[in-house]
Amino acid sequence: MNLVTLAIPFFLLAVLVELALDRRYGWGLYRLNDAIGSLGAGIMSRITGLVRKGVFLLIYIPLFELLQPYYQAVGFNWSMENPWHLLLAVVAYDFCYYWKHRFAHEINIFWADHLVHHQSEDYNLTTALRQPCGGLPIGWIFYTPLLLIGLPWELLVTAGAIDLIYQFWVHTQKFPKVRWMEWILVTPSNHRVHHAQNKVYVDRNYGGVFIVWDRLFGTYQEELETEPCIYGVRKALNSFDPLAANLQHYKRMALDAWHTKNWWDKLTLWFRRTGYRPADAEAAMPVPSSDLTDFRRYDPQISAGQRYYALAQHVIYSAATLVLIWYAAELSYGQLVAAVGLLGAGLVINGRILDNHRLARPAELVRLAALLGTTPLLPAALGLGVAIYAALSALAWWRLAFADKGATVALVSD
Structure with a gap:
């Protein structure tokens, strides 16, 4: 049983604590339907993972074995028992995660999977547990550069689990901005920006543990006191069904490919920049974006x-x-x-x-x-x-x- 699975009871306990505080102090962070929608998507992600065969380690481990002569010549000697090695592994993993996460926002086929995590129009600890079912198994490509530094697969999996577990606590509105942390780490403040659909906040703050990648590569945006975050996605899901959540963008791309008469668009729209739609498909099937000047959360x-x-x-x-x-x-x-x-x-x-x-x-x-x-x-x-x-x-x-x-x-x- 991996670290993420072991952490689930603690995640749920933290949700209950935040929920109790929300009810006591009247913060208004939780709605029953949205919370169940997010948690339902998280459960769907975990159970489909039991029957879905991952391809990452099937590719990574043989390549790691093949490169053993190179590792021996260079002198790579990672150890799970060395805490400094684990810290370096987390840093290296998070660097790759930054680019995977960034592409997940910038390319249609990657966004179709990652979109699930952003659909909630509330922002609380249940949002952290709102995860996709995996989509096309292509995300592993972004972690193959870790072969160049000889990172063993056991250390890679552990670093990935730590990276994911860390991201849980930043999904809260009640932790204030701490200036020194904003320069180094992903925090609730700069991650609230990441989940907001305001124009100034869209496609910013991709780091998992470290925000320094965003500062280095020009994707950092501070949370502004004059611009409250509006959570969710511009083309709202308007459902609490986890299957509909996972199929939302795939369905839209498939319909666009069906409606457009341009064969080049039929073949390439999947890999075009997120939001790209062929003009004839958009005319045949317009999908309006949320009106942020009069935003209303979906609440049947x-x-x-x-x-x-x-x-x-x-x-x-x-x-x-x-x-x-x-x-x-x-x-x-x-x-x-x-x-x-x-x-x-x-x-x-x-x-x-x-x-x-x-x-x-x-x-x-x-x-x-x-x-x-x-x-x-x-x-x-x-x-x-x-x-x-x-x-x-x-x-x-x-x-x-x-x-x-x-x-x-x-x-x-x-």
Whole structure:
């Protein structure tokens, strides 16, 4: 089990602490639907990772072995036990991360994956856990330069985990600007800039741990007191469905490729600068950007009972995910795929419940019926527990979904 997985309980505890403080002091940082949307995307990312085969180490390790004569001639001798070596590994990894992150904002095909992390229109610790499912396996290219300094794969993976874990705490609005830190490290202040969609803030502050890369390469922007951050993306997702979140930009690019008559654009728009759209595709299918002068967060209104139902289901999915991660090694690949599929379906439907989508009502009953159908395949005790859960959920959802028909969509103004 890697460092990131071990850190998950601490992440969730920190979220609960920030949420409790938010409720006590009335900061207004959390909305239930947005928080569940972000956490649902994070769960989707973790469970799909269980069935998705990464290619990075499959390429990195053989190349590392092939270059052993070069490392011996140069005298590279990294050690996991040496804390200075670990620090140097984190610095080297973060340098590569800066360029990977920068390209993720500047090239369409990379943005399609990274976009998920930026879709939340709130900014709190749940935003840090909002992660994509991986997209096309091409991000590893940016870390291959670490072969030139002979960085062993074990040290690379550890440095990557440290880099990712560090980035969790900077997703908060309640940590003030600390001048000396702003020169060296990524902080909540300069990372708030990174998540803002204000014109002055867009495509700035790419560092993971160190902000010095942005200062060196001209992408640094300080958080301005005169320009409050407006979070989210200019072309809003307007859904809490994690599958829709992951497909948003891929779908848009595919539709653009379909609508444009220019074959060069059909082939190259995927690799053009982020935001590029063929003129004829844009004319056929305009997608307006958010009006930042009168910005309104996406906030569909559903009944209190349905909100609590969605929260209860999310808690169950979170617990099931932790159990699945813990026992994943003991399951066959087919069992793992089936478990991931059932959990993924639940996350999608739960997001649509929060969207007040008309198909969410029957879809949830279908999901529970399908889950009930799996119980004969499970061990007796587990099957009984799943059957009780499915039956109670179905009864609660039938009452909530088909008795309450007055929910409408309203928007929260900032």
